[in-house]
Amino acid sequence: MRILIWGLGCPGLVSAACLAQMGHDVIGIDIDEAKVSAINSGHSPFREPGLTPLLEENVKRGRLRAITASRDCVQNADVSFISVGTPSASTGALDTSQVESVAETIASELRGTAHFHQVVLRSTVCPGFTREVLAPRLEKISGRRIGRDLALAVCPEFLREGNALDDFREAPFSALGTIESRSAEMFSELARSLPGEVVQMSAEEAEMLKLMNNSFHALKVGFANEMGRICAAGGVDPEKLMALLCRDTRLNISPAYLSPGFAFGGPCLPKDIAAITTHARSAGIKLPILESVLPSNEAHFDACVRAIRATGLRDVGILGLAFKSGSDDLRNSPSLRLAAHLHHEGFSVRAYNPDEEPGTLSESNRRVLERLLPHYDQILRPSLEAVLASSSLIIITQRRPELTLTPEMLKDYDVKVLDLIDPASTWATPSGDRACNRASTIEIRNSLAGA
Ligand SMILES: NC(=O)c1ccc[n+]([C@@H]2O[C@H](COP(=O)([O-])OP(=O)(O)OC[C@H]3O[C@@H](n4cnc5c(N)ncnc54)[C@H](O)[C@@H]3O)[C@@H](O)[C@H]2O)c1
Known part of the structure; x- marks a missing residue:
């Protein structure tokens, strides 16, 4: 397929390199000239293990190149991946202006053309953005209808910097969220190049899944650090205990306790959360995550x-x-x-x-x-x-x-x-x-x- 990747930060460039390696014809687009010229000379503009050799190989073989402006690219491409940044705004909300600006460029390049095009949003956004902001904007400017002569999906990126190539290739699944079920079929060819099983869902579910994943990761780090502080203060080896905690794949590292439902209770959980937080407070140790569990x-x-x-x-x-x-x-x-x-x-x-x-x-x-x-x-x-x-x-x-x-x-x-x-x-x-x-x-x- 002929694929455009808009935004060549870590997720954008890793996708570009991996898709080119699969044999697709990939053009990366970024407004940062230094990035573009580094990529075209076969070098990763940032440190990411394994990326430079992959770029070098695919640039040499002519399957990957980078450009700073997209003039006339969209009408000759099958798919646009939007991977530009969505940084925090001062309110804490995500600033989606880069995504909106790229969507407007894609839509205006599509206007008056007939070639079918698929837009895949890879950037992280909040639930509702694709349906309420992106889709109407794409339709209005392109004059096309999603599900008819334009396809739109949210396919969040789950990779980690520093491990990005393996995370991309070995993803357990790819989430493909659409605003109406017919669109999912329009991505059948692309889906063969997405890593893992492709799980179809609504756009809101795909958007939320990304935020849910990162919330869980951050919660895990915060929990591990709180446990580390209280263990160390009591002269207990936190690494050893955390390793044992992780060895219990029945109750701990498992789906147990991870079904949304009714409140918890019983003779142990409330009592023991109260006990550990009281114990920590008396030792002058702050455990804000655990303190917030009962509230x-x-x-x-x-x-x-x-x-x-x-x-x-x-x-x-x-x-x-x-x-x-x-x-x-x-x-x-x-x-x-x-x-x-x-x-x-x-x-x-x-x-x-x-x-x-x-x-x-x-x-x-x-x-x-x-x-x-x-x-x-x-x-x-x-x-x-x-x-x-x-x-x-x-x-x-x-x-x-x-x-x-x-x-x-x-x-x-x-x-x-x-x-x-x-x-x-x-x-x-x-x-x-x-x-x-x-x-x-x-x-x-x-x-x-x-x-
Ligand atoms: N960094 C990660 O590990 C990671 C992992 C998963 C998902 N994400 C998400 O992916 C998205 C991109 O993240 P990132 O870390 O690569 O962001 P980034 O800010 O590092 O990179 C975004 C790139 O987009 C370019 N850009 C901005 N406006 C552009 C435009 N109009 N046209 C073309 N290029 C443009 C920028 O120059 C920059 O190179 C974000 O939504 C982020 O939350 C990031």
């Missing part, structure tokens, strides 16, 4: 309460009271706390606790119930059906086979379902028509009933 959990609990209030329904049924599925422990259970909170707010609350009959409560659970829900015998119902029959809103806080609601079960009851462990339905915001079929408001989605 974050509270903010999430409050958001769930607001979503329940927003339904306008006051007869609520809660299924499962233990602190998590697979346990009957009520200590610090967020579901039980939710029941108590709603009861105190004046909701009419019913709950079904499949783990224990009210008459056979363990001593520990009875004490917890008496403290949080003194009238629990009026709230607890003996069966799932009894809760369905007396509620207008069923609140799902945990995924358990014995509490799964099927359309068949729900058809005889006049209830809505608010699934707090399905963030896609609970937290969708009023941002209009999303390609990923999300609800447009916080809505009570009786998805389990197929309504």
